[in-house]
Amino acid sequence: MAKQIVQPVKGTRDFYPEQMAFRNWLYGKVKEISERFGYQEYDGPEIEYVDLYANKTNQEILSQQIFTLKDRDGKLLALRPELTPTFARMVAQKSQQLPKPIRWFSFGRMWRYEQPQKGRGREFFQWEINILGPESPEADAEILAIAAEYFKTLGLTPQEVVIRVSDREFMQKELRSFGISEEQIAPAFRVIDRKEKIDPSEFRRDLEEVGLSKSQTQSIESLLTEKDYSQSPWLKEVFASLKLYEGALDYIEFDPTIVRGFDYYTRTVFEAWDKTGQLKRSIFGGGRFDNLTAQIGGERVPGIGMAPGDMPTQVVLEQFNKMPDLTPKTAQVLVTVFAKNLYSNSLQTADKLRSQNIDTEIWLDTDSRLDKQLKYADQKGIPFCLIIGPEEVEKGVVTLKDLKSKTQTTLTLDEAVSKLSRSTTKS
């Protein structure tokens, strides 16, 4: 009986060079955008005390989706489900020394115990970008402009995706004006947050369970159809600032149904959606968190940020046929081994090519047939093969075979170096 290969853990992914090429491509893009706006890269640990998330992170994540483990001194640890609390902790620890505004970004691994499905895994990557310091609508506009830039950079158009923005503080004020009590606001927000996923009768029943009257529910339903952001003085300024970023507003609209599930959001909140609705949930979200550093014990430093994940991004790129055409980077040349007694010639040649900054593989089996070696190079997509047979050794030359054009030329090593350097394309 064949032994079973040990399986990977459900909800995790193996990054073979093909998948790694996409992850690196995405990382390159978000790094470029972040740096274009002056953000610096940082990272935190991937394990934190569970306390760091309590009463801040999304309740659903905290109660159902967190991966926990026990430290040997009995303290409960969590695999980070998101990076913002770590960011707040790091800032709180050094808030006196850090010049403000703090513009930082990261691209790292997160965990949530969710049901794996298309665009959702238990282990995934997130670009997290935050600005801390300014409590100004201009900061919110910058983060939203970066969200629009993300889509633009990925080749996704305003016909395909949209960023929906609202203002929690404005919504709270409106709910209060309907006579809804402070205690009812948070649970009512959670019902509003689920609105897209449930039908209207369920929505009404859930609000009733929160304790709202029929007329209060009707007022909310009417409010949720509001299209004019100018009733929120804050959003009015955010949008005024956004007009100054060329093309950004094509991607952004006001939508009072957006409240977000994260309890630490205080004011501006937003979610990106695909317009066809195929993904059935937001692509990513973000918002303003003015009290988070204070909540974890530091001084108050207001901020705003967002966290697009790799998996929903990939689904949306695939859906709109915008996936980049990537192949893993290979060596520029394979130095083949003609015969055992010529192995040293091949190896020394490979060593010289590398010293000239040419990415070079050497064949390592000293008695393989040449066609096997050429086939390997071809399968792997290596563009050139170098052949050093007895004739080449005698004449002090090498034969360079171009596997794409299927042509070969005999050259001095210097000529080969210069040809290989010229045709190098860095991926």
Added chain:
Amino acid sequence: MAKQIVQPVKGTRDFYPEQMAFRNWLYGKVKEISERFGYQEYDGPEIEYVDLYANKTNQEILSQQIFTLKDRDGKLLALRPELTPTFARMVAQKSQQLPKPIRWFSFGRMWRYEQPQKGRGREFFQWEINILGPESPEADAEILAIAAEYFKTLGLTPQEVVIRVSDREFMQKELRSFGISEEQIAPAFRVIDRKEKIDPSEFRRDLEEVGLSKSQTQSIESLLTEKDYSQSPWLKEVFASLKLYEGALDYIEFDPTIVRGFDYYTRTVFEAWDKTGQLKRSIFGGGRFDNLTAQIGGERVPGIGMAPGDMPTQVVLEQFNKMPDLTPKTAQVLVTVFAKNLYSNSLQTADKLRSQNIDTEIWLDTDSRLDKQLKYADQKGIPFCLIIGPEEVEKGVVTLKDLKSKTQTTLTLDEAVSKLSRSTTKS
């Protein structure tokens, strides 16, 4: 009473932009070396079933240092203590489709529950580089040459560091020739592995506990002083091949005391050490693992690899004063805000600079004094500030302030773009 800021978990690290700059620098170096030799980047999950490590990984890691958590279906999971078993699993799963040799590398996070100290944490990064397919001494020479290249690239000299190589199979044969039984070999190896950390009498007592006679122990002690690798036909070929890599042998020597603690190593094993012995343990290690893919249920694919970690590497660089002088990358220019009514001019200018690929920060508070803004740029190391006051707006120009030379010039925006582009230095 001041609230306590939630603490990070013991043995983890926060990567502020300063620390991230070193991590990215190291990643860039190992990526460059890996690709120079034709290795492709891959990665696995950070959690695996504990089964994957059983009877393969180092026994000390497995019994004492593994971070475990329970999956919700009761299965025991581990935060990866090393990547090689994941690599073997990934290869085993696709071994028919993957062209051989498989040359892959990765740079990722690992966990071990160790006592945190200088150069050792519970969460750390490891460059892992493996070649799978060839069961040839030439493959071993390649990995060893890459190890030497690592030190060379980091600026560490053969006077400062050394790579000590041995052959487990040769050592087993020698031990058998002393009449030591098969069952005694593995525990005897573990005693030999600890030799550097214990004194001679403890070493003898430990071997006695394994069941070895006084004369067997003496034979081992004599064997461990052996300087001639040519008694191992395998190492003889490895060293013959290593001679062909320019400068590699300056870093490499035969040392029969090296056996490594990992049970999956079959033949060549090696460890890198600092020559002063200050680190008190190896900088990194590696070896040949011919049966690992078979051990986890796949077909047998022999291979060799190594895994240098970021923390011991940093300690050694610091010890020999070879740490690179790194500062986190900043924006090229800060566009300041002269007054609230001129904010839109500044923001549109920033937007234009970014569209010309100039990394640009904008000040986000619309009523800060200019000197506060200039001070921020200076603190953060941003080389230029752009000032757009009423005079500049009237004349259609901008003032560009060079914070290093403390000079300023009035230019058209196009001229400023061209000046900022010229002076951009990508880190």
